[in-house]
Structures are given as C-alpha cells and as structure tokens.
C-alpha cells in the first residue's frame with residue numbers, strides 16, 4: 001500500500017528543479033557594471049567577490065529593493081517610510097558562492113554586528129551606572145561607546161557585503177558584485 005504521507009511526485013520534482021538547477025548558471029548576463037539574472041538563479045562555483053574557484057556550497061541570499069525616491073519619505077517620517085517600503089519593496093533570491101577567505105570575512109562581520117554592537121550597548125549602560133558620580137567619566141564612556149558602535153556597524157556591513165541589489169523587477173534582478181567576478185562573465 002502506498003504511503004499516504006509521501007509528497008506527490010510532481011511536487012518533489014518541482015522543489016528539486018526550483019532549488020538548484022545547474023542550467024541556470026548560464027542565465028547570468030552583464031549590463032554595464034551590473035549582473036542581471038532571474039529570480040532564484042544559481043550562480044557559478046566562483047567567489048562573487050574575488051572570482052576564485054569554490055566548492056559547490058552555496059549561500060542563499062534574500063534581497064530586497066525599492067526605488068531610491070522612496071528615501072525622500074524618510075524626511076517626512078521614518079514610520080511612513082518603513083510602512084511604504086515594506087509594501088512596495090521587491091524581493092528576490094539568489095544562490096551564490098564565496099571563497100574561504102570571504103566566507104571568513106562574512107563570519108567576522110556577522111559577529112561584529114550581532115555580538116560586538118550588543119556588547120557595546122551593555123558596556124555603555126554598565127559604564128554609565130558605575131560612573132554615575134562623575135559626569136565627565138560617564139560622558140567619555142558614552143562618546144567612546146557610540147564611536148565603538150558606529151565602528152562595529154561600518155566594519156560589519158563592509159565585511160558581510162556580497163552583492164548589492166540595484167533593481168528588482170518582474171522576476172529579474174540587477175546586482176552589483178565583485179569587479180573580478182563581473183568581468184569574468
């Protein structure tokens with residue numbers, strides 16, 4: 001007797017094809033300094049930053065984009081901007097490769113963002129509490145802490161950067177990747 005819980009054969013085939021279709025490697029094209037590909041494309045086994053040959057391990061990147069004029073709404077109200085941006089933003093997914101060096105960069109960047117920044121915030125509060133009798137000292141702790149957070153934020157964002165969406169429209173993505181990778185296409 002057939003297993004009633006088994007997924008329909010057609011559906012499981014679809015999942016396989018949609019996930020990693022090697023044919024989609026050929027769908028990448030270049031427009032100016034941008035790479036154009038379809039949504040859910042699987043990129044070649046080369047680092048998207050330095051173009052070094054990689055193993056077949058892929059990183060799935062979910063990307064969001066909205067027209068840049070929308071930032072003007074930020075001047076009116078960050079809340080209105082946020083709501084409109086969440087409604088009109090376009091989404092896309094790509095499967096990309098990174099070499100070992102750039103995988104490590106990404107890992108360090110994530111640590112800075114997700115561990116370094118929260119720890120800095122805690123340090124500011126603890127330092128502020130301990131030095132509450134000295135306004136000079138708590139002022140210095142606040143300034144150092146804020147610069148620390150900004151430093152972690154900037155360094156973290158630079159290190160985790162892989163591809164930047166410049167446009168997402170009608171199931172197609174226009175992306176900025178590493179120059180060496182783009183030039184090789």
Ligand SMILES: [Zn+2]
Nearest residue numbers: 047050099102
């Ligand atoms: Zn690399």
